[in-house]
Every structure is written in structure tokens, then in C-alpha cells.
Amino acid sequence: MKIQELQALINGExxxxxxxxxxLxxxxxxxxxxxxPEYxxxxxxxDIVLIYYLKQAQAYL
Incomplete structure (x- = not known):
């Protein structure tokens, strides 16, 4: 995984x-x-990935 991928994630790409x-x-x-800056x-x-999976888990509860 590259830093560019993380930037694309943050940008919604x-x-x-x-x-x-x-x-990760x-x-x-x-x-x-x-x-x-990398950190x-x-x-x-x-944070974005964790929030996504927490929302997925919450949908099952």
C-alpha cells in the first residue's frame, strides 16, 4: 500500500x-x-476505514 492510495481514500477516490x-x-x-505528514x-x-466497518457492524445489530 502506498501513501497515494491513502490520499485517494481521503479524497473519496x-x-x-x-x-x-x-x-494498512x-x-x-x-x-x-x-x-x-505521513502519520x-x-x-x-x-479513521475512515474503521468508521466504515463500524457502520457496517452497526447495521447488523
Missing amino acids: IQPEHICIDK VALARQHTLTNT KLLENAV
Whole structure:
């Protein structure tokens, strides 16, 4: 997964269900410095993906 994919997700060009969570976790492990633009981008992307799946789960309850 590349940073460009995360930017596309944030811009709405890629749907959250098309993001591989395992790759997202692997990317998060590489970017541990919290004050970098990449970390903030990653944080926003994780939020979007988590919200998507939480809404999916909520629909089943």
C-alpha cells in the first residue's frame, strides 16, 4: 500500500472496503513518528476505514 492510495481514500477516490486492513496495519508499523505528514495521513485513513466497518457492524445489530 502506498501513501497515494491513502490520499485517494481521503479524497473519496477509493472506497474504504477496497483498503486491505493488513496492509494498512503494516504501513502503520512503518510510520511511528507522530509528527510527520505521513502519520497524520495514515491516522485519517485508519479513521475512515474503521468508521466504515463500524457502520457496517452497526447495521447488523
